[in-house]
Amino acid sequence: MKVYQLTFSPACQKVVALAHEVGVPLALVAVELFKGGARTPAMLAKNPNGKVPILEDGDFVLWESAAMLAYIAAKARRVDLAPTTPRERAEVDRWTSWEGAHFGPAIRKVAFERVVKKLAGLGAPDEAVVKTGIEEFAARASVLEQSLGAKEYVCGRLTIADFDLAPYPRVRDRRVRGPGGWRAFQPAR
C-alpha cells in the first residue's frame, strides 16, 4: 500500500499512525505540497482535489483521510477499531464526519494563515480570518471536550475516530493538561 503524503500534514499523520498501529506496511511518497506537487497532472489524476493524502492499493486509489482509516482498519480485519454494528459504526462515523465538516476546517483556517502562508511565501496572515478560525476552534473544541467528559476515547474505546482526531496536538495534550487544556489553546505562530 502506498501513501502520497507530507510529513507534517495532520490528514497524512493520522493515516500513517493507524497503519503503524495495525501493522499495515506503507510505502510513503513525499509530495512537495508547497511547490504544487499535489497539482501536477499525474497527481490530479489520482486526486482531483489537489490534496494529500492519497492512498494507492494496487489499482485502487483513495482520497479523504477518514475513508483511508476505515479502509486500512478493514484490510487489517480490526473490527474493534472500525466497528460494523449499526450503533457502534454510527458513533465512529459521527466523529469522523464532524472532524471533516467542523473541527478540521476550523483548525485549517488558522493553520493556513499562520503556517502555510509563511511556508509557501503567500504573504502575511489575514488576522480577521485567524480570529474567526480561533473562535470556531474554541466552539468546536468545547463540543469535543463536553462529549469526552471523563472518557478516555471519543467512542468509549479506541477506534479510528481517535486516530482521526489525534494529529491535533491539543487533542493529544488534553490528557496531560486536563479539561482546561482547550482554553490554553494558542495557534502556532
Ligand SMILES: N[C@@H](CCC(=O)N[C@@H](CS)C(=O)NCC(=O)O)C(=O)O
Ligand atoms: N478532507 C481531506 C483534507 C486534505 C487536506 O486538506 N490536505 C492538505 C494537507 S493537510 C492539503 O493537501 N492541502 C493542499 C491544498 O489545499 O492545496 C482529508 O482528510 O484527506
